[in-house]
Amino acid sequence: MGRFHNDMKVLVTDPIADAGLERLRDAGHDVVEAYEIEGDALLDAVADANGLIVRSGTEVTREVFEHAPDLQIVGRAGIGVDNIDIDAATDHGVIVANAPEGNVRAAAEHTVAMMFATARSIPQAHARLTDGEWAKGDFLGTELNGKTLGIVGLGRVGQEVAKRLGSVGLDLVAYDPYIGEDRANQLGAELVDLDDCLDAADFVTVHVPLTDETHHLIGEDELAQIEGGYLVNVARGGVVDEDALADAVDDGVLKGAALDVFEDEPLPADSPLLDAEDIITTPHLGASTEAAQEHVATTTADQVVAALANQPVLNALNAPSVDETAYERIEPYIELAETAGKVAAQLFGERIDRIEVTYAGDIADEDLDLVTASAQKGVFEPLEWNVNAVNAPRVAEERGIDVTESKTHTTEDFQSLLTVTVGVDDRELSVSGTLFTGDEPRIVSIDGYRVDAIPHGTMLVARNRDEPGVIGLIGTVLGESDINIAGMFNARETIGGEALTVYNLDNPVPEDVRDDLVADDRIISVQEIDLNGD
Numbered sequence: 001m002g003r004f005h006n007d008m009k010v011l012v013t014d015p016i017a018d019a020g021l022e023r024l025r026d027a028g029h030d031v032v033e034a035y036e037i038e039g040d041a042l043l044d045a046v047a048d049a050n051g052l053i054v055r056s057g058t059e060v061t062r063e064v065f066e067h068a069p070d071l072q073i074v075g076r077a078g079i080g081v082d083n084i085d086i087d088a089a090t091d092h093g094v095i096v097a098n099a100p101e102g103n104v105r106a107a108a109e110h111t112v113a114m115m116f117a118t119a120r121s122i123p124q125a126h127a128r129l130t131d132g133e134w135a136k137g138d139f140l141g142t143e144l145n146g147k148t149l150g151i152v153g154l155g156r157v158g159q160e161v162a163k164r165l166g167s168v169g170l171d172l173v174a175y176d177p178y179i180g181e182d183r184a185n186q187l188g189a190e191l192v193d194l195d196d197c198l199d200a201a202d203f204v205t206v207h208v209p210l211t212d213e214t215h216h217l218i219g220e221d222e223l224a225q226i227e228g229g230y231l232v233n234v235a236r237g238g239v240v241d242e243d244a245l246a247d248a249v250d251d252g253v254l255k256g257a258a259l260d261v262f263e264d265e266p267l268p269a270d271s272p273l274l275d276a277e278d279i280i281t282t283p284h285l286g287a288s289t290e291a292a293q294e295h296v297a298t299t300t301a302d303q304v305v306a307a308l309a310n311q312p313v314l315n316a317l318n319a320p321s322v323d324e325t326a327y328e329r330i331e332p333y334i335e336l337a338e339t340a341g342k343v344a345a346q347l348f349g350e351r352i353d354r355i356e357v358t359y360a361g362d363i364a365d366e367d368l369d370l371v372t373a374s375a376q377k378g379v380f381e382p383l384e385w386n387v388n389a390v391n392a393p394r395v396a397e398e399r400g401i402d403v404t405e406s407k408t409h410t411t412e413d414f415q416s417l418l419t420v421t422v423g424v425d426d427r428e429l430s431v432s433g434t435l436f437t438g439d440e441p442r443i444v445s446i447d448g449y450r451v452d453a454i455p456h457g458t459m460l461v462a463r464n465r466d467e468p469g470v471i472g473l474i475g476t477v478l479g480e481s482d483i484n485i486a487g488m489f490n491a492r493e494t495i496g497g498e499a500l501t502v503y504n505l506d507n508p509v510p511e512d513v514r515d516d517l518v519a520d521d522r523i524i525s526v527q528e529i530d531l532n533g534d
């Protein structure tokens with residue numbers, strides 16, 4: 001388990017509000033602001049960073065993660081994470097967290113402003129006036145009242161746009177295959193497919209994230225369907241095919257378009273979008289309000305501080321996320337699961353093809369994704385480099401290891417019991433743990449034997465025949481090697497059958513000492529478990 005550090009380096013590569021920077025400093029972190037860096041300068045700056053905060057200006061590529069061995073979290077002070085390679089982050093065990101709420105209203109308001117601005121050619125008219133021309137006769141706008149608005153992507157921003165524009169006399173249609181009809185209806189929008197949405201709309205506004213699926217979602221054919229209307233894009237460049245859009249506006253297929261976002265940012269000066277009189281643009285200002293910037297900066301800083309203190313990260317996109325009160329309830333189980341996973345993997349000692357994590361009793365009521373991920377971390381830790389709860393599920397998937405989680409409310413003896421079973425083919429081994437008063441972790445069962453062991457430091461698990469003198473022999477051999485026994489617990493199947501003894505030791509047991517022990521034919525096996533570092 002990592003420990004709390006408050007002197008870590010947080011690299012900030014896009015400007016965020018001071019309130020966010022202050023929170024990082026208040027937590028004791030070293031904040032390094034380095035704006036507009038890319039290439040080798042970015043790789044150098046990130047090399048010793050524990051946290052990284054970006055907005056849309058920094059491309060956080062796989063190469064960045066490869067050069068950032070100490071990085072634990074990338075905080076995105078905003079919504080869109082298309083500039084962050086989340087797969088690479090997961091592979092490197094780095095949390096990616098955004099601030100999905102803070103700038104929603106700002107983006108929605110900017111969308112509304114852009115819609116009116118394009119419908120009434122406000123920027124063009126203003127430019128003519130500043131040029132000294134009273135061009136009153138040249139501008140005949142379009143009223144929104146009585147028209148139809150098509151919303152492509154009815155998520156947080158899309159819904160806020162619907163709320164605002166539904167009240168100015170627009171009929172609303174929406175295309176979003178991932179939201180329910182009820183939600184759309186509550187907003188007064190009819191949920192339709194993309195074709196119907198574009199065919200019906202006089203104004204189309206896009207609010208989808210940029211993904212492989214949405215890249216050029218609006219191309220030449222789709223623009224043709226909006227014939228005579230307007231397009232607004234305050235989501236992401238790349239969702240709309242810019243060349244096709246410039247042509248559509250030039251050719252009069254569309255009356256106008258309003259764009260806040262571009263495939264290439266900053267927008268190159270020679271972009272055809274800038275030549276089209278009826279395309280209005282802003283330099284990615286959707287989130288640029290004081291309120292939004294303060295909100296996203298503080299939310300992001302809080303998450304970075306939390307991650308660096310091994311606390312839950314609320315908006316983690318690639319790790320199980322839990323809220324703070326739920327986290328308080330499951331926190332002790334996170335460590336217990338990791339320990340049980342380590343003990344199970346070390347005792348099983350061979351390749352595994354499955355992990356089962358079972359929860360019984362009160363704990364079964366909780367959301368336990370993070371606990372299960374921790375159990376996996378424990379199982380994989382002896383095998384893999386830099387495995388944590390973020391990338392453990394990925395490691396399992398890549399290695400073809402089947403992970404199952406099951407819950408039951410009934411337990412025989414404990415209020416809550418957690419069991420990690422590792423196995424391959426028909427062989428398997430289970431380790432169960434619980435928490436005693438004061439959240440003291442205890443291993444209460446190993447491979448079917450009831451034990452009561454404090455999981456800590458170096459442990460020795462001996463399997464022996466239940467005959468007189470065996471425990472004495474083990475004590476003598478360890479004593480002769482100056483290995484102090486801090487505690488022990490003996491469990492047996494039946495009198496004279498097989499027994500399992502767990503020792504807590506003050507020092508590791510050298511291999512020759514273990515060989516000496518198994519040389520006695522009453523001792524079937526001895527295995528050392530290393531929980532040092534826990």
Ligand SMILES: NC(=O)C1=CN([C@@H]2O[C@H](COP(=O)(O)OP(=O)(O)OC[C@H]3O[C@@H](n4cnc5c(N)ncnc54)[C@H](O)[C@@H]3O)[C@@H](O)[C@H]2O)C=CC1
Pocket residue numbers: 079080081100103104107152153154155156157158175176177178179207208209210213214234235236260261284285286287288
């Ligand atoms: N211009 C700016 O400064 C800002 C831009 N944004 C951008 O706005 C976009 C939306 O943000 P939110 O509404 O907060 O995200 P969200 O995740 O709440 O909503 C996105 C919606 O798009 C839908 N969607 C996904 N794939 C789709 C597809 N193929 N077809 C149709 N719908 C699809 C989802 O189901 C979801 O409902 C993001 O790209 C974000 O980066 C957000 C804030 C500021």
Ligand SMILES: O=C(O)C(=O)COP(=O)(O)O
Pocket residue numbers: 055056057077078079080081103284286287288
């Ligand atoms: O939050 C988003 O998705 C945005 O597009 C805002 O981008 P920005 O933080 O202003 O670079």
